[in-house]
Amino acid sequence: MNDNLTLAQLAEQLGADLRMAPGTSPELVLTGLNTLQDAGPTELSFLASANYRRFLVDTRAAAVLVTEEMAEACPVSALVVPNPYHAFALATAVYDRTPTVPVGVHPAATVHPDAVVDPKASIAAGAVIEAHARIDAGAVVGPNSVVGEGSLIGAGTRLHANVTVYHGCAIGSDCILHSHAVIGADGFGFAPRGGQWTKIHQLGGVEIGDEVEVGACTCIDRGALGNTVIGRGVKIDNQVQIAHNVQIGDYSAIAACSAVAGSATIGKHCTIAGGAGVVGHVTVADKTHVTAMTLVTKSIDTAGSYSSGTPFSDSRSWRRSAVRFAQLDDMARRLRDLEKQLANATTGSGESD
Amino acid sequence: MNDNLTLAQLAEQLGADLRMAPGTSPELVLTGLNTLQDAGPTELSFLASANYRRFLVDTRAAAVLVTEEMAEACPVSALVVPNPYHAFALATAVYDRTPTVPVGVHPAATVHPDAVVDPKASIAAGAVIEAHARIDAGAVVGPNSVVGEGSLIGAGTRLHANVTVYHGCAIGSDCILHSHAVIGADGFGFAPRGGQWTKIHQLGGVEIGDEVEVGACTCIDRGALGNTVIGRGVKIDNQVQIAHNVQIGDYSAIAACSAVAGSATIGKHCTIAGGAGVVGHVTVADKTHVTAMTLVTKSIDTAGSYSSGTPFSDSRSWRRSAVRFAQLDDMARRLRDLEKQLANATTGSGESD
Amino acid sequence: MNDNLTLAQLAEQLGADLRMAPGTSPELVLTGLNTLQDAGPTELSFLASANYRRFLVDTRAAAVLVTEEMAEACPVSALVVPNPYHAFALATAVYDRTPTVPVGVHPAATVHPDAVVDPKASIAAGAVIEAHARIDAGAVVGPNSVVGEGSLIGAGTRLHANVTVYHGCAIGSDCILHSHAVIGADGFGFAPRGGQWTKIHQLGGVEIGDEVEVGACTCIDRGALGNTVIGRGVKIDNQVQIAHNVQIGDYSAIAACSAVAGSATIGKHCTIAGGAGVVGHVTVADKTHVTAMTLVTKSIDTAGSYSSGTPFSDSRSWRRSAVRFAQLDDMARRLRDLEKQLANATTGSGESD
Helix, strand or coil: CCCCCEHHHHHHHHCCEEECCCCCCCCCECCEECCCCCCCCCEEEECCCHHHHHHCCCCCCCEEEECHHHHCCCCCEEEECCCHHHHHHHHHHHHCCCCCCCCEECCCCEECCCCEECCCCEECCCCEECCCCEECCCCEECCCCEECCCCEECCCCEECCCCEECCCEEECCCCEECCCCEECCCCCCEEEECCEEEECCCCCCEEECCCCEECCCCEECCCCCCCEEECCCCEECCCCEECCCCEECCCCEECCCCEECCCCEECCCCEECCCCEECCCCEECCCCEECCCCEECCCECCCCEEECCCCCEEHHHHHHHHHHHCCHHHHHHHHHHHHHHHHHHHHHHHHHC | CCCCCEHHHHHHHHCCEEECCCCCCCCCECCEECCCCCCCCCEEEECCCHHHHHHHCCCCCCEEEECHHHHCCCCCEEEECCCHHHHHHHHHHHHCCCCCCCCEECCCCEECCCCEECCCCEECCCCEECCCCEECCCCEECCCCEECCCCEECCCCEECCCCEECCCEEECCCCEECCCCEECCCCCCEEEECCEEEECCCCCCEEECCCCEECCCCEECCCCCCCEEECCCCEECCCCEECCCCEECCCCEECCCCEECCCCEECCCCEECCCCEECCCCEECCCCEECCCCEECCCECCCCEEECCCCCEEHHHHHHHHHHHCCHHHHHHHHHHHHHHHHHHHHHHHHHC | CCCCCEHHHHHHHHCCEEECCCCCCCCCECCEECCCCCCCCCEEEECCCHHHHHHHCCCCCCEEEECHHHHCCCCCEEEECCCHHHHHHHHHHHHCCCCCCCCEECCCCEECCCCEECCCCEECCCCEECCCCEECCCCEECCCCEECCCCEECCCCEECCCCEECCCEEECCCCEECCCCEECCCCCCEEEECCEEEECCCCCCEEECCCCEECCCCEECCCCCCCEEECCCCEECCCCEECCCCEECCCCEECCCCEECCCCEECCCCEECCCCEECCCCEECCCCEECCCCEECCCECCCCEEECCCCCEEHHHHHHHHHHHCCHHHHHHHHHHHHHHHHHHHHHHHHHC
């Protein structure tokens, strides 16, 4: 992190075409990023969507990331780029203050003698690395995180504080696992017999691709037989549940509080909104979008957007509709009866004419 | 905690008017609290709602917290107060056996030399306090909890075991954070480009007011730009997800498994029941109530109760209604057609008369 | 674990009738378990359901667990058992590679001098055992797990890494608690007064029966007065929320992301699918099944399957139905009007005949 960049330096770093407003200097040192409304005279802002164009005219930002089309409308200096939102994302890396962790093993960490920790990895206080685990160069295991026997943490991957990785899991490189994420807990498998449950020990593991982000308190269970597999570049929000033997295709994104049940296969480039559920053993096509709190109960063969549920309203209105929901089949039958009666009546009336 | 109070002492402490039943003594030492049905002869009970009045007559409690109106109906000694449920809440503090933690830093804790820990704070075994964090007087950091760089834990605030507070977060005084709560993990922000996701580093923090309670496994993400803000006296249950840049107004309460998406603003004195969702960027008016498992998809301008979903029933009946749900638009059009036909028929019939 | 069993040895262990295919040897050493489709020539498979019968004919497995009825159709050696799925569950125990933990207290654990740890228990690095806690023989407390004051961990029970058990909780024998499970956090109880909330200290504890499994990030809150009780043999998946004073009957199973609100009573042998909710203070009959994402808002007196929600569909179709949902009461009234009109019209028309 170098957060003392001048406007000119940042423009260069972002590959932006810098167009200075009259009387301003490209040598201005930027102090950070902000929205068009809140940015001050040493901050960079961005116009990511036409919806926010109305805020452009009054912005006090030092400069704004804009497209060529918007450059002229920019009242302050402009950093012209093809995709301002993407350029903004790149700029956030410059100002990220997430603390780095010193390389090496903290004296208050516990590393099993049979674990392999790269000298360029960081193991924080309270972390526990079990036998035969391997922590690659540049990886960070945060305070009180635990890496189980034989598991692999790829190069450059960061486990924040209090992450748990069970035994026999492989996490790719350049991943981020947020606090209290749990990788490799047992899938929920039991065979019923005589009203009781016999545990199906979960013999598989978890494989996570490179550049995956896993949110806080998100659980990815180990497979029953074979592995649970998370593709490359997948982004998973907080409190998501990924059950045993699920497969998530590359670059899919799953928002908070969603759940994917056992052996379901989610395609590539899917986006699943918050609180959604996918039942077990189904397949969801690439590029599918599922809206918030939708329950997907069958396979989806065609990309598109899918929903379930009802609209919200004031509870009194809602109750009136809800009561009728239980009468729907009766209503449909009565509607059909009316149609028949009316058809008969009309015919009869026609005849009587 | 002094849990050897006599009836008279507890009455005084609660500001109650003690009315002894014949042949009983105000010097009776109380052993605890219980419901009207289960309380024994050394326990205090309470009548919080007229619904439970039927249990009053048979109670074996030593005494009962009641309103003036109910005092006469009380067959045992009465502690007359304006608000028995509130008095009961105050009484629970007397009998709380949550262990205290000795003041000072446990030898098995890891405190960075640049952290500032008040001599009257308690840091338990396995806790990790990062550089420039500040732990104020009377604060408790439980076993294996982690406080990130530069974060502040206010006076009298307790982090139970295994809590994680990331860097750059400020938690007020007299808060309670339950185990596995996560404060300040990255918000879920990515800019799409060419089918992949570029991380938007989350540059803001989290600000939590005084007297806030945060449930187990609840996540409050840091802001993208600017802070996520939880107002004073807010109560949040377990497994709640608060996304980046959400604002929760003072004294609102959010029940378990609910989620508030990014940049939503919840007013003051709101109550959100379990499993509810609020989508991003909306505003919810003060004093709004949202019922369980409701999805709020638009801003709510007027206080009131709001709901979505359908009633539950046996699955067979439900399936009959559910099938018709998908036919609703067709049913509505056919209904309209029937109305037109009937109007025509009636008119026609009228003409033919 | 002895995972070098021969086919004959495993058959004996499972009580199976071994019927060798021509030219094969019962002395073959098995290397593991797999599905019919994926099993190789040294792996055992199983046919648990007629649905998978089509995969039997082409299996390359060394042998297959089958019923008597299916034995003849098995192209490889057969292990004939009455219940192949149950036998498969038993076989998974043989191949489970979950690491064992050495007996004794790891030097990096912190055990309070007033705690009682059986010499045959295992306390891992970073674990914290508070005063008066009792850890019985064969119990395992995983890395960075915390057992609170006076709590009991029964014989043979395993807490994986980063589990938290608060004070005053009792966990039976032969249980499994997955990482980041939280037992005994405060229930969500507050008395409102003047727009603010007064905490109701949670004075009860948690009692968990024998052979219970608790998933990752699952929370079971302590009781307000009296205990929250989980019956024998109950299986709870990840991210489940069990509120204060809930009672779960023996051998019930609750899938991921479900929630049971305060003082609800779930019967024995119930199965609750993922994402379901049960509101507070209701009773659910033994052997009830609740489907995924259903909200149970009233007591269920009769065993059966219960559902709520709407079917999912493409969002465009769904929106058409959803809009009509809000018009349902109006539609029902208009339908009734049409019925009346038509009845009148028909009668009128009859009269005019």
